[in-house]
Amino acid sequence: MSVLIVGSTALDSIKTPYAHNPRLLGGSASHAAVAASFFAPVKLVGIVGEDFPKRYVQLYHKHNIDLEGLQIAPGKTFHWSGEYEVNMNNRRTLTTELGVFETFTPILPKSYQNSQFVLLANIAPGLQQHVLNQMRRPKFIVADTMDLWLNIALKDLLKLLRHVDGFVLNESEARQLVNEDNLVRAAKKIHKLGPKYVIVKKGEHGAILSSPSGIFLSPAFPLHSVKDPTGAGDSFVGGMMGYLSTAPGPIDKNLRRAMIYGSVVASFCCEGFGLNATTRVTRAAIEKRATELKAMTHWKS
């Protein structure tokens, strides 16, 4: 089963205290798509400008990502630049040049409209909704978001939440969305907005799933070295949805394992700039780390 992924396709210029890497392949859809590609075929929906480097198209191809839904428009590719502090937890945006994203309207090719697994990666909730409107009857829809949309497009986001099965957001966004400091209570309130599955991302501390079958505390793989955490959250949901689309049986039965695979791909993402480390990963390396993560979290009672 393939996964349809819509989101941003961008060029990222990333500064850390140790290095500066201009115009890397980035954007929520790029990270999510590559992460998902280790498990399932991916159909990408996005937009790039005429300046989009050929080598990045080749990189998508290398990962068997279907690009029929990738628009190439006159103008410049969305460009984001940001800078991380020493501990890699705080980052600030230096510049955001929307380019062709300013007028983006996602259009789904016919071959995409029957997709069963849909990941609405981080992008304006109005655009996420527009993708959903073009689909037949997907089996499982997950939306990601960011604080910006809570601030400037809350109405669109709340409308979208009534139509998704799963919703992914980080700790501070969860607190802000329902005005609730306690995360367990915040997740309960978010369920009431629509999503059956609420996943709160906590970065290096893992993620919490709140679902009909209870809470799951999903661990993050402990890393010796973090080079660039950009895209880790997108890799997490991408890997999760990729695995989920291939796992036989009900979602409830597979979602924990899917989050673990997502978490493992996210850990590789952090070990290189942009997609540099992720694209070098093999399925075998992912399986190895998933086994290690199990050994680090399970105990005998």
Added chain:
Amino acid sequence: MSVLIVGSTALDSIKTPYAHNPRLLGGSASHAAVAASFFAPVKLVGIVGEDFPKRYVQLYHKHNIDLEGLQIAPGKTFHWSGEYEVNMNNRRTLTTELGVFETFTPILPKSYQNSQFVLLANIAPGLQQHVLNQMRRPKFIVADTMDLWLNIALKDLLKLLRHVDGFVLNESEARQLVNEDNLVRAAKKIHKLGPKYVIVKKGEHGAILSSPSGIFLSPAFPLHSVKDPTGAGDSFVGGMMGYLSTAPGPIDKNLRRAMIYGSVVASFCCEGFGLNATTRVTRAAIEKRATELKAMTHWKS
């Protein structure tokens, strides 16, 4: 097997945005001793003043805590007061009145000197060392600490670390002690200072154990409501050492489970002011929460 616990025995006045509770029973040794008492008999080493309320002595008795090593000295009991912010993660000390603690020299009764499990709860490292010096050959020694000792008694602490099996400290203390931001690398550096087992506490995010048999990511029990986190870290090590002292077989085999029990007792601690919630807990309630925590963290591969 009993556990010997030395640390502070104090009166805590705690303010949160929701309540103010003066002169609660507190201190690292009090929290650790009550937590350990659910699993094993406890021998307490500490000091209180003549103002120490009788009801707190009765509370120790109720938990079968041996008080032969508790000195009652002329003067006032150590009194700490502090205030928490809304999210309960940040607290500031309002006053610290050392009282009888100023001249405390821990003296071990004969009946304590053969104890096999020793918890050096948070107190000046010089005093922790002084307790160790009076012991025969304990089987397993764990020390806890706080940032204050890193700042004003680092030399004593480094000396102590050469003589303990396990060392417990929080994230920021681990980073400060070995000047290393990455926690996995920090734990490795701390091993070189002596301890075979390094446990880094991360509050609501659980704890990380680094040991000869690898890393264990110990979860924190997700709470719907946190009333007062004071003493949670002490409850964690107390519960851990209490359980460990009763578990047959090698430390390596039991330590993960011991951390889970510690984490569960710590979760109860947070649900009431001071020791109010902890003292109401039953072993059955602890077992129930440990089972729930397993259900929230395990997955099938």
